[in-house]
Amino acid sequence: MTILVTGGAGFIGSNFVLDWLAQSSEPVINLDKLTYAGNLENLASLQGNPNHIFVQGDLGDRELVDRLQAEHRPRAVLNFAAESHVDRSIHGPEDFIQTNILGTFRLLESVRAYWSALSADDKATFRFLHVSTDEVYGTLSKEDPPFAEDHRYEPNSPYSASKAA
Numbered sequence: 001m002t003i004l005v006t007g008g009a010g011f012i013g014s015n016f017v018l019d020w021l022a023q024s025s026e027p028v029i030n031l032d033k034l035t036y037a038g039n040l041e042n043l044a045s046l047q048g049n050p051n052h053i054f055v056q057g058d059l060g061d062r063e064l065v066d067r068l069q070a071e072h073r074p075r076a077v078l079n080f081a082a083e084s085h086v087d088r089s090i091h092g093p094e095d096f097i098q099t100n101i102l103g104t105f106r107l108l109e110s111v112r113a114y115w116s117a118l119s120a121d122d123k124a125t126f127r128f129l130h131v132s133t134d135e136v137y138g139t140l141s142k143e144d145p146p147f148a149e150d151h152r153y154e155p156n157s158p159y160s161a162s163k164a165a
């Protein structure tokens with residue numbers, strides 16, 4: 001058994017990978033493009049750990065993701081990879097459209113193709129976890145009740161709009 005994690009050199013993804021491997025012997029394929037936000041230093045303590053397989057690449061690279069799934073047969077995909085900084089999205093939204101919308105779409109399509117060829121049992125237990133953000137619901141003031149998942153979408157930056165997409 002294996003899991004495929006994207007964005008595992010970033011802030012949240014690297015903490016997930018460290019935590020996972022501290023608790024489990026199930027290998028992690030860690031696919032990360034290493035943009036300005038990715039940092040292998042976050043994973044330095046995993047050097048030499050055979051259960052951490054790092055691959056530098058783009059979540060929207062269909063050929064690469066197809067190949068990683070065929071080779072490692074993951075039972076779950078966890079998508080942490082994203083352009084994630086609101087201010088950068090206001091100054092230059094294009095990377096946000098590329099990664100958060102198109103890249104995520106291509107990842108979903110690749111995983112759907114892989115999932116479609118699984119046995120009925122493996123299909124039933126397979127999971128795709130997409131990490132979103134509360135910012136798709138807009139902004140809360142101090143007095144507001146917390147957002148719930150059925151709250152109306154109200155993204156108000158290119159970042160949150162791309163995550164909503």
Ligand SMILES: NC(=O)c1ccc[n+]([C@@H]2O[C@H](COP(=O)([O-])OP(=O)(O)OC[C@H]3O[C@@H](n4cnc5c(N)ncnc54)[C@H](O)[C@@H]3O)[C@@H](O)[C@H]2O)c1
Nearest residue numbers: 007009010011012032033034035037038058059081082133
């Ligand atoms: N940090 C927060 O406060 C917060 C809050 C809510 C939701 N989120 C979401 O959680 C997830 C992780 O956030 P984070 O703070 O760890 O982000 P981060 O910016 O620290 O890390 C993102 C990682 O994704 C990688 N990446 C970027 N584009 C890629 C691509 N095209 N292909 C492969 N890898 C790519 C980067 O190299 C980096 O390692 C994101 O989806 C983000 O939207 C973050």
